Structure formats: structure tokens, C-alpha cells
Amino acid sequence: MSKTPIWKSIALSLTADIAEGRYRAGDRLPTEAQLSATHGVNRHTVRRALSDLAERGLVHARRGAGVFVSAHATDYPIGKRVRYHQSISASGKIPGKRVLALNTRAADEAEAAALGLNPGDPVHVYDGLSLANGQPIGLFQSVFPAERFPDLLVSLSQNASVTHALQSCGVADYTRISTRLTARAASATQALHLQVTEGAPVLHSLGINADPDGRPVEYGKTFFVGERLTLTLNET
Amino acid sequence: MSKTPIWKSIALSLTADIAEGRYRAGDRLPTEAQLSATHGVNRHTVRRALSDLAERGLVHARRGAGVFVSAHATDYPIGKRVRYHQSISASGKIPGKRVLALNTRAADEAEAAALGLNPGDPVHVYDGLSLANGQPIGLFQSVFPAERFPDLLVSLSQNASVTHALQSCGVADYTRISTRLTARAASATQALHLQVTEGAPVLHSLGINADPDGRPVEYGKTFFVGERLTLTLNET
DNA sequence: GGGTATTATTTGTCTAGTTGTATAGTTGTT
DNA sequence: AACAACTATACAACTAGACAAATAATACCC
Structure with a gap:
């Protein structure tokens, strides 16, 4: 039933992390190994999500150093909590x-x-x-x-x-x-x-x-x- | 004149394998390719059997990794619903x-x-x-x-x-x-x-x-x- | 102090294997 | 004719493991 690929949901989650300030411009993201552990997937799946963020200019990777936040997410819908609850x-x-x-x-x-x-x-x-x-x-x-x-x-x-x-x-x-x-x-x-x-x-x-x-x-x-x-x- | 579909007999065989401990909770089953070879059928027929087991909560598949026996209590002996909360x-x-x-x-x-x-x-x-x-x-x-x-x-x-x-x-x-x-x-x-x-x-x-x-x-x-x-x- | 191997860490790349899904075709039964 | 069961093939998505290349931290020698 899961129509959306896992890497996309990981990419969305990371985008949210950046948009909501948990990782800011210049910060280093957790390593691919750590991300794969927290999301319960293989490292390659995380890499696909990261390459998606990189394509959108949100992050940039440096071999041997890590993945760094380069810009703040602007197109992420944040104010979605307005529903009557x-x-x-x-x-x-x-x-x-x-x-x-x-x-x-x-x-x-x-x-x-x-x-x-x-x-x-x-x-x-x-x-x-x-x-x-x-x-x-x-x-x-x-x-x-x-x-x-x-x-x-x-x-x-x-x-x-x-x-x-x-x-x-x-x-x-x-x-x-x-x-x-x-x-x-x-x-x-x-x-x-x-x-x-x-x-x-x-x-x-x-x-x-x-x-x-x-x-x-x-x-x-x-x-x-x-x-x-x-x-x-x-x-x- | 066997009226029962092949996939059902395969499912039954696998269910017995699990119930009798030949595969234990957390174990990985043979791959679909291996199962189809040993049973002499197409991979899709094996898949149908596996999806039957999955529906009954006996196994749990991970794409790319394999099919694993769930830690769920087996209900192989009929009517014995053991649900421990x-x-x-x-x-x-x-x-x-x-x-x-x-x-x-x-x-x-x-x-x-x-x-x-x-x-x-x-x-x-x-x-x-x-x-x-x-x-x-x-x-x-x-x-x-x-x-x-x-x-x-x-x-x-x-x-x-x-x-x-x-x-x-x-x-x-x-x-x-x-x-x-x-x-x-x-x-x-x-x-x-x-x-x-x-x-x-x-x-x-x-x-x-x-x-x-x-x-x-x-x-x-x-x-x-x-x-x-x-x-x-x-x-x- | 300063420069240099050494080592561990981290990203990049490659190959191979496994499950998920889609399409099309064959066979047997009703 | 219609339907269900099964086969055949191909590709997408994900896992697994290994190794190379760049980086960062540390120990060491001068």
C-alpha cells in the first residue's frame, strides 16, 4: 500500500528538520550511517534522499567531511497545524x-x-x-x-x-x-x-x-x- | 484431481515449517527465487503463498532484504488465539x-x-x-x-x-x-x-x-x- | 612549535542480490 | 466466452558488502 518510496519520505523528513530549524545553515547533518540507523534503512536509501536534497540546493556533501546544510528550506509548508484539534x-x-x-x-x-x-x-x-x-x-x-x-x-x-x-x-x-x-x-x-x-x-x-x-x-x-x-x- | 491451488499447498507447507520450528521468529526464509526452484513453480506463485502468510501475520517482508518470520504468536493450531498484551x-x-x-x-x-x-x-x-x-x-x-x-x-x-x-x-x-x-x-x-x-x-x-x-x-x-x-x- | 606519518571517519562508487510491481501470454475449468 | 491459476519477462526500489578517496584527529619525531 505504500505508494511513496521510502527515500522520498526520508527526504521529506530531512527537509522538515531543516525547515523547522533543527538543522541550520552551516550545520553538519548526522552521518549517512547514523541516518540510516535512525530511519531503519540501508545507507544507499539515505544517500538517495540526500541527493534529492542536494539537487534542490538544501545541502551539499563533502567527501570525508560530511553533509552540510547550505540553505534554509523555503518551499516547505510549515503552518499546517492550524486544523481544529x-x-x-x-x-x-x-x-x-x-x-x-x-x-x-x-x-x-x-x-x-x-x-x-x-x-x-x-x-x-x-x-x-x-x-x-x-x-x-x-x-x-x-x-x-x-x-x-x-x-x-x-x-x-x-x-x-x-x-x-x-x-x-x-x-x-x-x-x-x-x-x-x-x-x-x-x-x-x-x-x-x-x-x-x-x-x-x-x-x-x-x-x-x-x-x-x-x-x-x-x-x-x-x-x-x-x-x-x-x-x-x-x-x- | 487436486482442487487446491498450488500456492495454497505451498502456503500450508511454509506454515507448517514455521509452526514446527524449522524457521523461528526473526529467521529469514529462503529467497523467493530459491523457494520457486525447490517447489518447481514460478516466482509469482511463491509470492502468492507468501502474501497469504503475510496477511495472517506469520511473516514480514522487507524489499531488498528478504522475508522474515514475525515475532507474532502463531495461530497454527486453529482457534488458539493467544494475544498477549x-x-x-x-x-x-x-x-x-x-x-x-x-x-x-x-x-x-x-x-x-x-x-x-x-x-x-x-x-x-x-x-x-x-x-x-x-x-x-x-x-x-x-x-x-x-x-x-x-x-x-x-x-x-x-x-x-x-x-x-x-x-x-x-x-x-x-x-x-x-x-x-x-x-x-x-x-x-x-x-x-x-x-x-x-x-x-x-x-x-x-x-x-x-x-x-x-x-x-x-x-x-x-x-x-x-x-x-x-x-x-x-x-x- | 612545527611538520609529518598514522589512523579512524566519512562520502563516493561499484557489483550483486532480493522483493515489489507491471504487462503479457498460456492453460484448465465452468 | 469468461474466469482463475499459473508462467514469463522486465524493470523499479531497496539491501548488502566491499573498496576507493577525501577529510579530520591524533601521535610522533625533529
Whole structure:
């Protein structure tokens, strides 16, 4: 699937290094051997990338001495970071939400273990979409113990907020006791909801929230669109 | 009347070779030319068999180098899906590390802002690979203020550990003051190092570590392979 | 101090081998 | 007639290793 030759992507990376000031005019670049190590390719592939830079007048090589930056890259698009990029904290209160489905069903093994139930016990399931600027940024599924919160779905149907719904069920406050994060490729249905192409990288978050007594009240999965979101962990 | 295509029987034979240990993880298979000779077929037929193995994650080809057996758990005995998730703590303690390069260069804007320097100030750059059981799970780059730690690269070249190197430069302890996470698609060169295909989802982590006085000492980027790693956040 | 081999490092060049891809043709089956 | 499996050939992209040529750093001798 990789249409672009490796040497071109290396050349682009080196151009960026020069354009963003990591190597300045007169500086010596790392040796070809070092560059081939950092990029994980053969020295000849690096040489092809360097000869591309040399042709464009960005660098010039001296046999026995090294490769030196001769000019600043002018044609490199730097200001590409302007895209709207939502940044949220890991504890995860997201403003806009849209309810996709509210169901009650039997808990599977993972859900039961997370919530301290037995597999097959009834759970409420809240599927929804997190929005920012009218754009979907996350697809989530929250699972709650149904026997403890019989009226939760009613509250959720009136107000999409999980915090609010739990409050009306007697849980004044809750804290996140565990979070697990990894990166995944978007499945076809996820891609549809999140308005990205299938296979786009998504940040997969698995979390458990518990009441002040330590009893788990919510088991939540979320798939965030990597392009549109950065999780920030504030360790105070 | 063999209804099964030749390529499938070749694929089966190679799968058995791997499953029964005749080729082990990291080994290079015979070249396509050799395989086509021993099986008495055209090279393209062998290629079809190999692409079947590659799709199932058993092998991994590098253009110009050869076809290598992946370190992935084999699923040759059917239905035995053994998927071991390496779990590490958010503070970043990982079993093995491999140094790819150690350099000193000028800081770009982002690095300067993170470390409290001016753009162009010298920084030490440590490129490396995080391993678990010999398998690459993360590609990282750590940036340090060079003027404050003139001898850091010497320490790092002797011992890959960042913690150890900072200690020998007078930083007894440091804490993570900021972490940002998102999901990205692996670039061509990242994919080479991490032994995944280009575009595979990677967990991108940006972090800043500071000494007890609050002065930043390290600005680190890491790309984790989504398939092989789950970040667990311990909120204490 | 100054000049000179010596040695290690680094770029330049060459040859050979391997995988990736594209095009075209042949054979067997439905 | 259409399709899938396989063959044949050619070239591009990348790897591997070796050696030559220029440079830089060091040791050494006078």
C-alpha cells in the first residue's frame, strides 16, 4: 500500500528538520550511517534522499567531511497545524453528546468483571457519539449495573449527561479508578459514525468509574478519532 | 484431481515449517527465487503463498532484504488465539531498549517551548527503540537541553536508560508534568522500525519530564504499536 | 612549535542480490 | 466466452558488502 518510496519520505523528513530549524545553515547533518540507523534503512536509501536534497540546493556533501546544510528550506509548508484539534483531559467530560441507543441486556464477561457482577446479570448500555464543533470526535459505550440503577435509562433519555443521570440515581460523585489506552484501526461501522475512512487510527479508551465507596458504577469504552483529538493527562 | 491451488499447498507447507520450528521468529526464509526452484513453480506463485502468510501475520517482508518470520504468536493450531498484551505503566518503564542514534543539534520551536529554551539552542537527541521480548513496541525520541547536561550523551551511550543518565548528570529524580496522547497512522519509516505495515495505528505520546524544582529536563515523543501495547493509567 | 606519518571517519562508487510491481501470454475449468 | 491459476519477462526500489578517496584527529619525531 505504500505508494511513496521510502527515500522520498526520508527526504521529506530531512527537509522538515531543516525547515523547522533543527538543522541550520552551516550545520553538519548526522552521518549517512547514523541516518540510516535512525530511519531503519540501508545507507544507499539515505544517500538517495540526500541527493534529492542536494539537487534542490538544501545541502551539499563533502567527501570525508560530511553533509552540510547550505540553505534554509523555503518551499516547505510549515503552518499546517492550524486544523481544529480538540484537546480533552483523560477524566473525560466532553461537552456535546448525541444518544445513539439505550438498551438493557445481559453482561458479558469483561463487563461483569469490571462492574463486579456475574456474567449474564442485566446491564444498561448507553451508546453515543461525542461531538465538537458539530464534528464527531468519539464513539462511546457506557455500561451500568441495571439492578442498582433501575431508572437510569429514563434519566439518560432526558439528559445525555452521564454525570447528571447518575446523580439522579443517587450517585453524587464518582471517580475514574482505571484507564487503559491503545491505538486501533477504525472498523467499518465505527468509521461510518465517526466520519472517517475505514482503517483510520482511533484512540481506544477503556475506563471504569466508581462511587466514593469504591463500587464500580460505569464501565466505558470510547473510540476517539486520532486526527481530531489529543488526550492530555494532567498529573497534578 | 487436486482442487487446491498450488500456492495454497505451498502456503500450508511454509506454515507448517514455521509452526514446527524449522524457521523461528526473526529467521529469514529462503529467497523467493530459491523457494520457486525447490517447489518447481514460478516466482509469482511463491509470492502468492507468501502474501497469504503475510496477511495472517506469520511473516514480514522487507524489499531488498528478504522475508522474515514475525515475532507474532502463531495461530497454527486453529482457534488458539493467544494475544498477549504487553502492559506498561504510564511512567514508561520498559524492559529492553536499543539506541538508534545520539545527536546534538538545534532546538525547533516546539522543543524550545517545552524545555524552556530559545529556538536554536543546542539540544541532545536520543533516538531509540523500546523492546519487549525482543519485539519492537515503541519508537521514541527524547530531547534534552544540551547546555545543562553537557555529558549526557556519554552516559546514554554507556547505559540506554534515561533515568540512569540523568542521575549521573545530577538529576536525582524527575516527574512527568504533562502527557498528551493521540492515535496516528504509522509512517513508512516508523513502520520499518516497528515491524508493522505502513498505516498501522500507533499510539502517539508527547511528554515532558521535569526535575523536583519544576525545570523541564526531557521532552519525549513515543510511537507505540497499537496491536502490541495497552497503556494503563494508574490514578492514585 | 612545527611538520609529518598514522589512523579512524566519512562520502563516493561499484557489483550483486532480493522483493515489489507491471504487462503479457498460456492453460484448465465452468 | 469468461474466469482463475499459473508462467514469463522486465524493470523499479531497496539491501548488502566491499573498496576507493577525501577529510579530520591524533601521535610522533625533529
